[in-house]
Amino acid sequence: MAAQRGVLFQEKVSRLLSKQHGRPVLKPNKPLVLKDEVANRRVKRGGASCVTEISVLMACWKQNSFVESVCSVEMKAFYSCVDEAQVC
Template identity: 35%
Template sequence: MSKRLKEIILRNHYKPTEYINMSKPLALRDRVSLKKAKPEAATCITEMAVLMSCWKQHEFSDADCSEEISLFNKCLADAEVLKREATQAGKTGSAKRLSSKQINELLWKYPLPKEK
């Protein structure tokens, strides 16, 4: 790139930051946006892969893969129990992280003092 071209690009695109006059003091809002938690990774993937490989080796016979099936079903049951416990903890507020709905309720109960 030539020196002249660099000068043109800088002149046309570079704008120094301007000072912004804040008429209001910085303060938190009285609510947060409602966002759902990101979905976690899928559960029991390894057990499912082991079961699929067993089925492939034994030509999709359930009798030969009964141990893998029982391990997969046990993993699913454990995951369901953990999901129920997390849902209960989220409803009662004993979760590690508060949901946006719970935060909004707390902000509504204890609002910030209004500036004069």
């Protein structure tokens, strides 16, 4: 099945490369093959803040059938954590 997909892909690429079909000509500036390596990029990670507070809040909601008034202490703790994270 994978070999058939590869053949279909190669046929499609060859059709795009030919001028006979009236389609725009594909002019690749790099070879149309996958490399054996991955680009060495650094992913910018935002600090995951208030994860514990949100998980405690969600657990409280689940235990109390999503009644917000019961989990007001957890909500205040989460919002205060969010406010501190926005200041930083």
